[in-house]
Amino acid sequence: MKRKILILPIILFFTLLIVFFYLLVIDRNPSELPSVLINKEVPSFQAKSLMTKKTFISEKEFNGEIILVNFFATWCAPCLQEHQYLKKLSNQRGLKIIGINYKDDPTTALAWLKKLGNPYADVIADKKGHIGIDWGVYGLPETFIIDSKGVIKYRLIGPITKKTYKAFYSKVMEIENL
């Protein structure tokens, strides 16, 4: 009886060891947070479009087709890295991407897009970052997939890279085929 009890902590210790080791080895980023907005309608917002100079009204725009919403800024280095993959998604795959220019200067942003090419169907200025807060954004870039009913289905934190491009695109397809 006494021996059995003594062996229990040892078993417990090794199970913990295995669990911790597993969490260490798998590909995960503990600072990545799940979005509470998943399966909710897009937060409504009105802001100036950098391209048409008109007011962008979210209620009118998010319906009928799958839309990507990408928060970006010219001061954000990973956004630059991601840019080519956004172009790929819009030019090759024909996806509609709405860019939200987060806490940035409009002229710099337009010049940046002119130089690198513009993957966005529309670019909205979020000068004070309030739209970002409504979307639960905490680090750039962030990309949301919105389904044809205007419901947020997925959020990617960080850039779309060579490594994640395929997985991201199949996520879009998966949501489109639902």
Next chain:
Amino acid sequence: MKKNLITTFIFAIIIKFTIVNSYSVEPEEILQNPQQEIRARNISKNIRCLVCQNQSIDDSSAPLAKDLRELIRIKVQKNDSDEEIYKFLTDRYGDFILLKPPLKISTFLLWCLPFVFFVIGITIIVQQNKKSKKYIS
């Protein structure tokens, strides 16, 4: 060796009592009304900075923390209740933004396990005590 330990200890105490009030609220953020400012500070102390993740927005100098501090102050000036402000934030960022997790069905274990372990520990100690007493007598 002993001397070293003593100096370290003394320094630790000095540091503890001199650098208590480290916060990142910038002068232009502070509200005119001191009562509102205190309310805003107290709320900010409970809100996690999503960028640094182990600091409150009151302590953090990250741009997002500053934005959230300003937002909280605007809401305090509008006389929103504490609950309304917390709800505004958790609706957007989830419960994770609260430094202290709320007591819910999903967090029941988190809150209760320490007490369960405490009771288990006490029982083991009492039982062992009884055994050793028996052994002695």
